[in-house]
Amino acid sequence: MYKIAFDVMGADHGVAPAVSASLKFLKDHKDLHLVLVGDAEKIQQELNGKKYNHDQLSIHATTEEITMHDGILDVRRKKDSSMVVALDLVKEKAVDAMMTGGNSAAFIAGSHLMLKEFDGILRPGFMPTIPTIVNNKTTLLLDAGANSDNSPEDLLNFAKLATIYLKTVKGIEKPLVGLLNIGTEDHKGTEIEKETHRLLQSEKSINFYGNIESRDMTTGLVDVIVTDGWSGNIALKSIEGMAKNLLTEIKASITKGLRKFAALGLKKAFREVGAKFDYKNHAGAILIGVNGIVFKSHGSSDEKCYLATLRMTFDAVKADVVNKMKEMIK
Amino acid sequence: MYKIAFDVMGADHGVAPAVSASLKFLKDHKDLHLVLVGDAEKIQQELNGKKYNHDQLSIHATTEEITMHDGILDVRRKKDSSMVVALDLVKEKAVDAMMTGGNSAAFIAGSHLMLKEFDGILRPGFMPTIPTIVNNKTTLLLDAGANSDNSPEDLLNFAKLATIYLKTVKGIEKPLVGLLNIGTEDHKGTEIEKETHRLLQSEKSINFYGNIESRDMTTGLVDVIVTDGWSGNIALKSIEGMAKNLLTEIKASITKGLRKFAALGLKKAFREVGAKFDYKNHAGAILIGVNGIVFKSHGSSDEKCYLATLRMTFDAVKADVVNKMKEMIK
Numbered sequence: 001m002y003k004i005a006f007d008v009m010g011a012d013h014g015v016a017p018a019v020s021a022s023l024k025f026l027k028d029h030k031d032l033h034l035v036l037v038g039d040a041e042k043i044q045q046e047l048n049g050k051k052y053n054h055d056q057l058s059i060h061a062t063t064e065e066i067t068m069h070d071g072i073l074d075v076r077r078k079k080d081s082s083m084v085v086a087l088d089l090v091k092e093k094a095v096d097a098m099m100t101g102g103n104s105a106a107f108i109a110g111s112h113l114m115l116k117e118f119d120g121i122l123r124p125g126f127m128p129t130i131p132t133i134v135n136n137k138t139t140l141l142l143d144a145g146a147n148s149d150n151s152p153e154d155l156l157n158f159a160k161l162a163t164i165y166l167k168t169v170k171g172i173e174k175p176l177v178g179l180l181n182i183g184t185e186d187h188k189g190t191e192i193e194k195e196t197h198r199l200l201q202s203e204k205s206i207n208f209y210g211n212i213e214s215r216d217m218t219t220g221l222v223d224v225i226v227t228d229g230w231s232g233n234i235a236l237k238s239i240e241g242m243a244k245n246l247l248t249e250i251k252a253s254i255t256k257g258l259r260k261f262a263a264l265g266l267k268k269a270f271r272e273v274g275a276k277f278d279y280k281n282h283a284g285a286i287l288i289g290v291n292g293i294v295f296k297s298h299g300s301s302d303e304k305c306y307l308a309t310l311r312m313t314f315d316a317v318k319a320d321v322v323n324k325m326k327e328m329i330k
Numbered sequence: 331m332y333k334i335a336f337d338v339m340g341a342d343h344g345v346a347p348a349v350s351a352s353l354k355f356l357k358d359h360k361d362l363h364l365v366l367v368g369d370a371e372k373i374q375q376e377l378n379g380k381k382y383n384h385d386q387l388s389i390h391a392t393t394e395e396i397t398m399h400d401g402i403l404d405v406r407r408k409k410d411s412s413m414v415v416a417l418d419l420v421k422e423k424a425v426d427a428m429m430t431g432g433n434s435a436a437f438i439a440g441s442h443l444m445l446k447e448f449d450g451i452l453r454p455g456f457m458p459t460i461p462t463i464v465n466n467k468t469t470l471l472l473d474a475g476a477n478s479d480n481s482p483e484d485l486l487n488f489a490k491l492a493t494i495y496l497k498t499v500k501g502i503e504k505p506l507v508g509l510l511n512i513g514t515e516d517h518k519g520t521e522i523e524k525e526t527h528r529l530l531q532s533e534k535s536i537n538f539y540g541n542i543e544s545r546d547m548t549t550g551l552v553d554v555i556v557t558d559g560w561s562g563n564i565a566l567k568s569i570e571g572m573a574k575n576l577l578t579e580i581k582a583s584i585t586k587g588l589r590k591f592a593a594l595g596l597k598k599a600f601r602e603v604g605a606k607f608d609y610k611n612h613a614g615a616i617l618i619g620v621n622g623i624v625f626k627s628h629g630s631s632d633e634k635c636y637l638a639t640l641r642m643t644f645d646a647v648k649a650d651v652v653n654k655m656k657e658m659i660k
Contacts (some may be wrong), residue, residue: 218576219575238569241547248604249603273583
């Protein structure tokens, strides 16, 4: 039986979507046990009257909560918070992984402080999945904000970690890795990018594509895009915002008066495109490089988001991805 | 009679779209004279058989061309290239402004070397216009790539320049200025952003909104977003790529089989949204901070792009924007 600790506190929409996603996911995955970490009373309230296999679910009661307004130091202060306890369960190997929809900065700091990076890794990377226009193809981006700046060696490690991740979790034999840059020519960028380009080119374990501009992040050109945490954060939020705003605009425009009628015939088309570029289907991001499988779900996670993150976390657990990385990185 | 020099060489689609856009634009703007700078034979070929007011158009023949593959040093080498000559016409005050669809790096380097920054400005900023979901509202972004890194003082100057630009060209009394950052809280970012935040907050001539995340670039929250050239470039290309890919996806999805029929009724809706987020309608970007009005149009400019850039350039000329800036910045 696999075990995942789920910190159900601290996200924007409370405990309810976390519990309902858990019950749905467990129904389809009989080899999984979820430990719901948080306010026992609130969790129990959501469970009342619901049917589920009691062997597959337990509550780990905690008394504190890391809120979205807490800083990274609160990880040290709130020792009985659901996030810290869930991380501790990973550290003690009581579970195979943890996930949370809570405070990102606290999650990154807590993972770093409690689990530590494994040998050969100086800084962990935050690795979300980006939808692309190519069917069934997504691109991993890292670092998307665990750090504010990174050395060429960090970026080389990110490329290695993501390569192993895609090999073991997705079965992609030679994942293609691009370096985010302000132009595609080899000499583009600051000294950091130039040196990273050299390192990636000479590293045999990496299938290096070359520089990639942010306009091609959603084109499906590569499997992995490596960049420093600052640029990754800016790029990720840019495309998220644009997708959201553009889809909202289109919806608003077609529901004007008579157009609504015509739009009915296109429902399926919009559903397809909407689903492809809906961040909810890619709501989870692993923090890669620490001793444990730890996933962050969007702070505004609803049931759909949590289901996506549960799926990603469980995939990583079954692939035993962190142990594979530790073996291959040293 | 206003005069604009138009470097018609060096862009991806050759002389033809530049000439056809020029003739269209001149028809609607009788107080404008365009100096087409480039290969006289090629330009004349495009003009043959076309009707236009000969007082409104002249050819300035040049023998060289800056290509997309040239480096910034070629600006010094190719003295009779259309881009360098057009910049020289601005320098000599033979024209009120210049525009080009050619090599961005050469354009920025050439403007800097030949026109120089005006007093109080150390580095020019590249300032494109970004569409937003708010009707008729666009947001200016700078710097979008003239520099690779910038000091807090540079960013303060960018905020001042953009403020004056919007006041004089668009008549916006108190343009709202945001600082691009990885979070909205005041303390977010590196030392550069923290210091810039302090400077912007204490500068009375600026209507400061605070930090803004890249996900809100297209939300219409502010009139101007200031950032360093690296981040601006990454953010700009991210949203451009996402908009292009998403609109392509939607088009592909609705033209599948029977859906095409339903889509006919929605033609207008798509046209509206497509037009709003079509970069072609915002293809021009001013390089702000140098002694002269100089505009860059997309390298892949077609007639529509050039028309948009002509309009923006002419608006800036009529507002006498650079002289206004020079007066107000000192």
